[in-house]
Structures are given as structure tokens and as C-alpha cells.
Amino acid sequence: MTLEILEPGLSTTVQDRGRFGHYNVGIPQGGSMDQLSAEIVNALVGNSAEEAVLECTYLGPKFRTSAPAVVAVGGAPVEVKVNGATVSQWEAIELAAGDEVSFGFLQGGTRYYVAVRGGIDVPLVLGSRSTYALGALGGYKGRKLAAGDEVPVGDTASGEVLAGIAPELRPAFPGETEIRVLLGLYDHRLTDSGLATLLDSTWTLTPVADRTGLRYSGPAVEWKAREQPFGAGSDPSNIVDAGYAVGSIQIPGGKEPIVLHRDAVSGGGYAMVATVISADMDQLARSAPGTKTRFVAVTMEEAVAARAEGKALRRSIWG
Structure with missing residues (x-):
């Protein structure tokens, strides 16, 4: 199972909870900027909190699935589209092979997150899959995503897919x-x-x-x-x-x-x-x-x- 990146967006990277224990030698913890939003979308698709997700900054990517998948999008408010039709944030979304996911413009905040059931399955580097672009470390080849990338998805999810998340648990994005x-x-x-x-x-x-x-x-x-x-x-x-x-x-x-x-x-x-x-x-x-x-x-x-x-x-x- 892969996500084929058709359009990369402004800065889309792979992130997880972070890379700890190396700050003393100048390698930052990294990880999702908004950890709670990333953890919620992982929960929605039945992943553990540790699984890697896509962090999308301002302008999101467009990608195609190679096989049936379950995804969830949460974080900054943004229009989510599957094959051009609008679907909801903060809910599990079932995709068929060949479905295309794209995003509109942000309506607040800065970043939103895409979780895929099974997690983004890039190699662990110093205990984390997070991208540290300045050091070309971790993530997908140590960099933000580019058109044509084939991002691998794992098959380790064991939790139940959730129907949604209560509105009062969703993060706010005030001015x-x-x-x-x-x-x-x-x-x-x-x-x-x-x-x-x-x-x-x-x-x-x-x-x-x-x-x-x-x-x-x-x-x-x-x-x-x-x-x-x-x-x-x-x-x-x-x-x-x-x-x-x-x-x-x-x-x-x-x-x-x-x-x-x-x-x-x-x-x-x-x-x-x-x-x-x-x-x-x-x-x-x-x-x-x-x-x-x-x-x-x-x-x-x-x-x-x-x-x-x-x-x-x-x-x-x-x-």
C-alpha cells in the first residue's frame, strides 16, 4: 500500500511523536508540531498514538491510493476532497484503490494532519520516523514530499476505526x-x-x-x-x-x-x-x-x- 504524491503541497512531511534523547548533540526532538491533532487522527483510523502521519503546512498535497485505505484528516480547518467531492474532517474516511485526496485553502491555523490506517511506514532513524529536513534526517528520504513520491503505508493497525471525535475534544484555532x-x-x-x-x-x-x-x-x-x-x-x-x-x-x-x-x-x-x-x-x-x-x-x-x-x-x- 502506498500513497502516490500527485502534488506535494507547500511543505508536507512525515512526522510522529518525535526523536528523543539526542538534543545534547544538536538533533532536535522534532515530531508533529500539533501533537494532539496528530494523535486524534491516528485514533480515528485505529492506529496507536506513535504511528507516523503526514503534516501538511498551509497548502496541502494531492495523493492517490494504490489500494483500499482508511484515512482521517484533522488539525487546522480545511476543505477535504475525495475525487473532487467534499468530505468531513475529524472522521474516518474509507477510500478505494485509485481514489484521489486533495485539499482546499486553510480557514484558520497553520497545519493539519493526515493519518492512514497502518501508519506511514518509512524507516526509523534514531528511534523516530519524523522528518528533520535541516539535517536531511528521517521521514521520506530526509525531506518534504515531492511529486512522484510513493509513500509506503504499514499494516500494523490493530485498533478499531472510530466513527468520529466529540466536538469538545477537537482543538480550537482562535485568532x-x-x-x-x-x-x-x-x-x-x-x-x-x-x-x-x-x-x-x-x-x-x-x-x-x-x-x-x-x-x-x-x-x-x-x-x-x-x-x-x-x-x-x-x-x-x-x-x-x-x-x-x-x-x-x-x-x-x-x-x-x-x-x-x-x-x-x-x-x-x-x-x-x-x-x-x-x-x-x-x-x-x-x-x-x-x-x-x-x-x-x-x-x-x-x-x-x-x-x-x-x-x-x-x-x-x-x-
Whole structure:
């Protein structure tokens, strides 16, 4: 069973839960940007949560099935078509051999996901099928899909196909959002005014947003003046190199915060003033350019509680 890629879309890649344990040598965790949406479509077709899916960014692909298949599409709202006829998102879709699946324009968000019963069956690389395009690692030949590719599908699914998913469990894609953060490690380098600006301002996501990071526009953030130590850059936002947590917020030069995401580099010389909590990384990934965003500081206890809520939500999906 294969999916023949007739049109690749803008950036369609194979992704799964991610590649863990190699960040210390510069290989990011990767995986689906919006993990919850990817897991839901896997559940709909009877896959485990670990199976690889297609991540479609902005403009989706067009593909043809070589054999009967069951697929599901979820994530950012988009028109889904089978042989030109519109079908529903968030539902299992039965396909015959030779059926063609295509997509319309996004109606919100950034990415949506296509699961196929059996999972996308590309080779495991360092424990994951996820594509890390910058390193030409994993996925389908280490790159985004191209016209003419024959993407293999596995036959390991053992779960039941679901009729659908309750609307209240489906992720939302609002034009305004609040993202919870833990302050640190270098928030002490901001002045009181600078910290207030970060937390009290509404930030707008710019078009400079990809799997590595998302850049926001807004007011300038004030840093404390200091004599920079040896090895740091000349700007107050520079530090002697340090490791970056996934979700770290940097503000180079005091302008345009950047939030590191799934394909983030593992270290560098910009101060991290806060980190998006793990429970909100999916919501961050759902933001389209122009999304109005507030960063809300929470405690470690609140962050852990939010993570537990996310796990409970997933248990309600998988049963």
C-alpha cells in the first residue's frame, strides 16, 4: 500500500511523536508540531498514538491510493476532497484503490494532519520516523514530499476505526490566544519595565514562523545595561552560550520575541527569558500569522497541573 504524491503541497512531511534523547548533540526532538491533532487522527483510523502521519503546512498535497485505505484528516480547518467531492474532517474516511485526496485553502491555523490506517511506514532513524529536513534526517528520504513520491503505508493497525471525535475534544484555532510560560532562566536580565512589557503586551505572530521557531512583533522590551562578560555578544540580550529548552523565548536586541519549537537548535548565545509550558506547545503551533498572543506567567505547580490535564484529555480519546 502506498500513497502516490500527485502534488506535494507547500511543505508536507512525515512526522510522529518525535526523536528523543539526542538534543545534547544538536538533533532536535522534532515530531508533529500539533501533537494532539496528530494523535486524534491516528485514533480515528485505529492506529496507536506513535504511528507516523503526514503534516501538511498551509497548502496541502494531492495523493492517490494504490489500494483500499482508511484515512482521517484533522488539525487546522480545511476543505477535504475525495475525487473532487467534499468530505468531513475529524472522521474516518474509507477510500478505494485509485481514489484521489486533495485539499482546499486553510480557514484558520497553520497545519493539519493526515493519518492512514497502518501508519506511514518509512524507516526509523534514531528511534523516530519524523522528518528533520535541516539535517536531511528521517521521514521520506530526509525531506518534504515531492511529486512522484510513493509513500509506503504499514499494516500494523490493530485498533478499531472510530466513527468520529466529540466536538469538545477537537482543538480550537482562535485568532487570539493566551500562552502560559515559566519565567527564567534569564528574566532577571530584563528591567522591571521590560518584564512588564513582555507579560502585559499583546504580541502579533509574524509570517516568520516555522518548525524551528515563531517570531512575534510588538513593543520593544528593555534589558538591563551591563558590561558584557567575555564570550557574550555586545547586546544586552546576548549571553555566553547556553543550552536552549524547547519552548524557550528569546528577544534578540529587545525586539520581536522568538519562541523555539519542535525543530529548535539546542543552544546559543541569546538569553531565554521564559519558556512556554509543555501543555501549551500544541496551542502555540496552531497559531497562524496575525494571531494576537498574550504570554501569561504561571508557577511550576500550575504547569505540572496543566500537563496532567493534557494527559487526562488524551486518555479520554484513547479510552
